[in-house]
Amino acid sequence: MQREFRTAFAPYLWAFFAFIGIGFIFHTLVDPDFWQDWFRPVFAAGLFGGLVGAAEIVSRYRDEPIRACYSPFGLIYLLCNAAMSVAALYLIVRLPESYGAIRSNRIIAAIAAGFGASVIMRTRLAVIRTADNKDVSIGPDIVTRLLLSVIDHKIDRYRALRRQRLVVATVPVMRELGSFRDAANYLTNSLLAFQNLDEALRSQLTVSVEAIDHENLPVDVKLLAMGFIFLSICGEAQFGEVTQNALGLIKTDTRAELIP
Known part of the structure; x- marks a missing residue:
């Protein structure tokens, strides 16, 4: 009985701790004025980023795409995509010299951060070919790809068990x-x-x-x-x-x- 309980609820604990951890990181690194002045764009950017993550999950799991989305690791996947979008919005707000045109309109800023964060975080600054003729990415792409790949495998294993x-x-x-x-x-x-x-x-x-x-x-x-x-x-x-x-x-x- 205890083993079944751990098997059923342990993944949701991972999702809960991931939510707390990401929230703590944002609370520590981001100044309070950003949350107060840009609350609605932050919410919109996170929502758009979560929708991008949901679209990726839906395209992979045909039998029960909605169940895959709200599975424990599916929620973590959505949360990571939403966090990347909020981080992208923060960069847009804090770098007006680079994103002045986007920053001036909060709706456009939220849309750009929400739907564009996945593109930005998957960019490759350089590609190095190793001795065994494999390409290795240098830049945010390698971190984002590995992180989301691990979570995606967890979703697949969770669905496979069911x-x-x-x-x-x-x-x-x-x-x-x-x-x-x-x-x-x-x-x-x-x-x-x-x-x-x-x-x-x-x-x-x-x-x-x-x-x-x-x-x-x-x-x-x-x-x-x-x-x-x-x-x-x-x-x-x-x-x-x-x-x-x-x-x-x-x-x-x-x-x-x-x-x-």
Whole structure:
């Protein structure tokens, strides 16, 4: 019980401490006048920066993009992007000789900091080629890229754990549908519920299922692989509903066979 509690809530503690840590850094380094005079632009810049981070997460996690955003490490990712935007706004305010035109309009300053911080923080001052023929960036890019990459991997692992639990729990249900081909036909036909499913994605799904079917693997392993594919397309709610409906079909077929 204690282990499950730590597994569930420890990531949220990381998000909480990250929020406190970033807030402490800004409180220590930034003068109070900035917060008082530029409160609304700061809020707007942070919001825009968070939206940029959310767009990046949504583009990576197709099955449940919103869940990925408010997962513990997803919140940290959004927080880091928002913090970069606020830092960019602070530079705009404190360097009027460089950003005078932007600084004169607070709305433009907030928009530039919010949507432009990701570009500024990913700039490369120089690129050095090492002896093993690899390019190494010098500048904010290397720090930003490594930091966000680590957080992104944490989001992926957090989502993978949840996806594994969900798909493994549905394998017995899919097994009851009959052979692998029977389960594949059921899940494939369930996609007809979607009205705007991309035809190219549907064709790719058919090819992937065919490839799994021809692999020399245990049936449960095939069902597991197929479950991950369908989960990426359907999302958690739809996938859970489809498998629950499968249970109803199994019971109906069983009763029909018992009727003389």
